[in-house]
Amino acid sequence: xxxxxxxxxxxxxxxxxxxxxxxxxxxxxxxxxxxxxxxxxxxxxxxxxxxxxxxxxxxxxxxxxxxxxxxxxxxxxxxxxxxxxxxxxxxxxxxxxxxxxxxxxxxxxxxxxx
Amino acid sequence: xxxxxxxxxxxxxxxxxxxxxxxxxxxxxxxxxxxxxxxxxxxxxxxxxxxxxxxxxxxxxxxxxxxxxxxxxxxxxxxxxxxxxxxxxxxxxxxxxxxxxxxxxxxxxxxx
Numbered sequence: 001x002x003x004x005x006x007x008x009x010x011x012x013x014x015x016x017x018x019x020x021x022x023x024x025x026x027x028x029x030x031x032x033x034x035x036x037x038x039x040x041x042x043x044x045x046x047x048x049x050x051x052x053x054x055x056x057x058x059x060x061x062x063x064x065x066x067x068x069x070x071x072x073x074x075x076x077x078x079x080x081x082x083x084x085x086x087x088x089x090x091x092x093x094x095x096x097x098x099x100x101x102x103x104x105x106x107x108x109x110x111x112x113x114x
Numbered sequence: 115x116x117x118x119x120x121x122x123x124x125x126x127x128x129x130x131x132x133x134x135x136x137x138x139x140x141x142x143x144x145x146x147x148x149x150x151x152x153x154x155x156x157x158x159x160x161x162x163x164x165x166x167x168x169x170x171x172x173x174x175x176x177x178x179x180x181x182x183x184x185x186x187x188x189x190x191x192x193x194x195x196x197x198x199x200x201x202x203x204x205x206x207x208x209x210x211x212x213x214x215x216x217x218x219x220x221x222x223x224x225x226x
């Protein structure tokens with residue numbers, strides 16, 4: 001069965017303390033891997049899409065990387081406003097060229113203390 | 115540019131009733147997907163519509179159904195509500211099937 005596992009479940013950092021969140025996946029035929037940020041009471045906010053191993057994308061203090069088995073979301077010098085739940089999702093590709101809906105991990109709850 | 119709009123934001127229903135949730139996608143987006151989010155199961159895919167046709171369906175019972183109108187607006191219906199259907203229901207739109215997804219703020223459904 002296809003799975004997406006995120007670790008750690010929760011992470012508490014001091015402001016400015018860099019770290020990485022992990023997303024490991026076991027799917028056949030990956031079409032894309034997505035990172036989202038979700039704040040309490042809101043829908044997920046799109047961050048990145050990665051399509052192939054070796055790909056990297058950056059946005060402000062965030063950098064996402066992808067290998068054949070996992071993805072990392074690196075947070076450099078985080079600020080309190082980076083506190084949120086970070087969700088990873090994968091999308092499988094069908095043999096006919098179509099793709100399935102997103103399969104999400106349970107998320108990493110990140111708290112940045114001032 | 116307006117985002118994805120979901121109505122209502124909150125809903126309380128009684129077991130056995132049915133409910134209809136609405137989603138207006140971003141202008142120009144033709145694909146609409148629905149997800150259920152619960153503390154125990156996380157975010158789970160329900161179905162995706164494109165040009166009024168269901169393209170994908172997740173592993174949910176037939177009580178969960180949806181449709182999409184010619185203006186791309188979508189509705190999701192849940193019949194014979196169960197307590198376990200209490201969740202945040204999220205709608206996401208994209209320009210085409212299997213492209214970047216923008217989520218709405220969701221409808222919080224409570225079944226009592």
